[in-house]
Amino acid sequence: MNIKKLLPILLLFVSFNFYAQGESMKEKKEQIKALKVAFFTTELDLTTNEAERFWPIYNTFDDKQFELRHQKMRTYMKRMSDGSLDKITEKEANTFLAQIEDTEEELFLLRKKFMKNVRTILPAVKIVKLKKAEEDFNRKLLQQYRNKGQKSH
Template identity: 25%
Template sequence: MKRILFAILLVGLSHTLLAQNDKARQKIESAKIALISERLGLSPADAQQFWPIYNEYSKKRRDNHLEFAKARKNFNPETATEQETQNMLKLGREVKEKQLNLEREYSDRMLKVLDSKQLMSLQNAERDFKKMLLNRLDQRRAQQQNSNEQLRRQNNERMRNKRNN
C-alpha cells in the first residue's frame, strides 16, 4: 500500500514539475519576445512579418541543437571507439555548418523585413538575453546553495540540542 501511494505521489509530482517547466519556458519566451520587440522597435506591420520568420528560425535552430545534444548524451568518450569518436566530431561539424546555413538563410529573409541595423540589434538582443538568463540562473543556484547551507546548519543545531537534552 505504501509503495502504491509513493508511486502515485511521484506521478503527481512529476506532472506538477512538467507543468512548472512549461510555465517557466513560457515566461522565458515572453521575456525574450519583449526584449527583442523593444530593441528592434518594430512597427505593427513589420512585427506581423518578422515574428513568423523569427519563430521558424528559432525552432529550426533549437531542433538542430537538440539533434546534437541527443547524440552527445549517448556518447561516452571513455568507452567510445576511434570510429565513434570521429563520427561524433563529424556530427559536431555538420551541426555547426547547419547552424551557419540557417543564419545565412534567415538573415536574408529577415533583411526583407528589417534593416541591417535592426538585424544587428536582434543579434545583440539575443546575446544580451542569453547573458541575463545565465546570470539569473547563477543567482538562483547561489541562493539555493545558501538556503541548503542554512537548512544544514539548522538541522545540525537541532541534532545538537536533542543530544544535549
C-alpha cells in the same frame, strides 16, 4: 504606457513565475519566449508592422534552432558527460566529429536562411542590433538562472 516602462515590470513578473515549482519545460519555454518578444521588441524598437512580419519568421527559426541543438546535440553531450569518451575508439571519434560538424553546418545554414528572410523585413541596422539583443538576452537569462541556483544553496 510605454513598452520600455512596462518591460522591467514584465521581466520581474515573468521571472518570478519562471522559477515557480511544478512548471513543465514547455511552460518555461513559453515564458522565455514571452520575455524574448518583449526584450527584442524594445531593443530593436520594432514598429507594429515590422513586429507582425518579423516574429513569425524569428519564431520558426528559433524553434528549428532549438530542435537542432537539443535533439541532435543531446546525444553528443550525453556521450561526452557519461565518461565513455575515455573508452572511445578512433573510428567512433571520427563518426562523432562528423555528426557534430553536420549539425553545426545545419545551424549555420539555418541562420543564413533566416538572415536572408529577415533582410526583407528589417533594415540592416536593426538586424545588427538583433544579434546584440540575442546575446544580451541570453546573458541576462543565464545570470538569472545562476542567481536562482545560488539562492537555493
